[in-house]
Amino acid sequence: MAVTEIHAIKSTLNKALDYIMNPKKTDNTLLVDGYHCAPETAALQFNLIKKNFGKDDGILGFHVIQSFSPGEVDYDTAHRLGQELADKIFDGKFQYVCATHIDRGHVHNHIIANSVSFESGNKFLSRRNTMYDIRKISDELCRENGLSVIENPKEKGRSQYERTLEKKGQSWKALLRKNIDKAILNATDFDDFVKIMESHHYEIKRGKYISFRAEGQERFTRGKTLGYDYTEERLRERVAGTKTKQVGLLYDIESIAKKYQANPYIENNLKIKNIKLMAQTYNYLSENKLLSSEALTAKRNDVKGRYDNSRERIKEIEKRLKVIAEDITNIDNYRKNKPVADKLDSVVFKDRYKREHESELIIFTAAEKYLTKRFKGKTPLIKELRAEQKKLTAEKNKLYGEYYSAKEQLAELDRVARNVQDIMGLEKEKDRQRDVQRKRSYELE
The missing domain is CATH 1.10.287 (Helix Hairpins)
Structure with a gap:
């Protein structure tokens, strides 16, 4: 998910450019690029364009900021998305410097563009709807690159950034689930799973409950608050399950589906949802001739x-x-x-x-x-x-x-692999549902 904003620079263009190109924030300026200008002399080159067209008064430039959720995007991808955003906003007609800052809990891009086009001498017009146009472009780029997007950004009285902060608790959890699921697919054992999570900048606390904290996150998140599949016991089972030899995968899914369909303890809506999941997974595996877990893993490794x-x-x-x-x-x-x-x-x-x-x-x-x-x-x-x-x-x-x-x-393939894990875990879920129903029955008695 990326949050965007834009504002005009009316003075101190030099200082603004110096700030965004700070070597300590941009991996020693490796994450700094200029379009139709050398970053180190950008302010002078911006001014030359203005003088050439007789438009060296008024707004000096425009500053666009694009911020990503913590842990959602790597530095190189963020920098590329910043350049693509600038190319689309300014239509290839305005000089700009794009700098990606990596010194904070979240990666964010700073784009400073000239207010006057080097091609036509026209000034960039920032209207009331420009901010929404930029957000739309940024969202499209995020979708194309598999990043999350705020689908309903309009909410009266608060900025997009404020709403994002308010929802950050849920964002941490959604991203944590996603990263845990990915780590499980690649882990050889539970210790390896922990190392993979740590390599993705998660701090892990082991005590009565396993807890995770992302870089920039204030508090730890207990695994059990993410759902049944994220307790330490279940995580260990899921990691072990990815490495357990499973022959006749289609037969296993078909067998579990039949038992699940006949289970009287499962709520009907949940049953319909999971049966549909099993059918989709079965069809994908069958159509792609992935008849065992080994075949699924080999296919994923190839891709x-x-x-x-x-x-x-x-x-x-x-x-x-x-x-x-x-x-x-x-x-x-x-x-x-x-x-x-x-x-x-x-x-x-x-x-x-x-x-x-x-x-x-x-x-x-x-x-x-x-x-x-x-x-x-x-x-x-x-x-x-x-x-x-x-x-x-x-x-x-x-x-x-x-x-x-x-x-x-x-x-x-990752989605299908997770589905297979979840389907194989439905036997335990079935027992859990039955225990819940029995407990309710005892309470009614």
């Missing part, structure tokens, strides 16, 4: 391998594309401002000339320093860099198709 490979290659490409973009920006800044820098030697009133062309000279010096350090006198042609950029972008787009396909398939 997970494709998912991981495509994700890693995408990361490699995005890392290279970031470098190429920085190279192009600095080569372009160098060439555009070189005539201004060259003229400095021939002018009589050098100090006045420096004052009049301060921005151009600073940008030129920064670009020259970057290129000297980066290429040591062998600067590539921009057309060569753009050709590589185009080729890598095409490969990345193709990989994203494979990535999302594998991600969707993996989510489906």
Whole structure:
């Protein structure tokens, strides 16, 4: 789930940019990117665009913040979503810097964009409904990437952020259930399950009841408050169950379904729901020829391998594309401002000339320093860099198709695996329901 907001920057653009690019907050600026500008000289480049179009008064820029729920998204994905959000909000016509902050309990993006388009000179218009448009775009990106979304955001008198904080107790639990379910699927034993949860930044307290606390969460959440399947006893059973050999999976499900259907102690609505779950699970396993737990696990491992490979290659490409973009920006800044820098030697009133062309000279010096350090006198042609950029972008787009396909398939397999676990656990649930009914009968007597 992502919460968004936008506000205008009317002064101190430099300070705002310095804040969002703080190395301590952005993994030493690895999570900082500029669009049509070098992040370190963004303020100067924003101002040059304004001056070129005669619009250097009024609003200086716009600051968009996109915050994610704790533990819901990794740093690289959050940063990519921030850039995609900025691309859609500003339609590729405005310079911006996107910085992802990871120093707090929740990952969040800061996007600062120029108020004037480098393409047309038009100003970005932030209207009353702009905030809702941004939220809609952010929600669409979250859905595409499997993140949660607030489906009914309108509530009179309170901001989206306030409502999110109010509901955070439930959000912690929903996310905790999801992460526990995923950890169980990958754990070899209970100790391994604990290690997996700790690797996802959960603190675990073992006492009378097992409790979990996510990074940024104030209080521990007892497993038993999440439901029957999340007590320590049940968690141990579920972890052990994923590694227990189960031959004839379809037969097992069919057999349990028949017994469950005939059980008089189960409420009718619950019975209908679980029978439907069994039928869907049975059909999926049958259609995909996953006739045993081993086959289901092997299929998941194969899909997970494709998912991981495509994700890693995408990361490699995005890392290279970031470098190429920085190279192009600095080569372009160098060439555009070189005539201004060259003229400095021939002018009589050098100090006045420096004052009049301060921005151009600073940008030129920064670009020259970057290129000297980066290429040591062998600067590539921009057309060569753009050709590589185009080729890598095409490969990345193709990989994203494979990535999302594998991600969707993996989510489906995880869902089916959880269903199988739950179905196999219905025998115990049946006994529990019967005990409850008997207790009620005794109380009535």
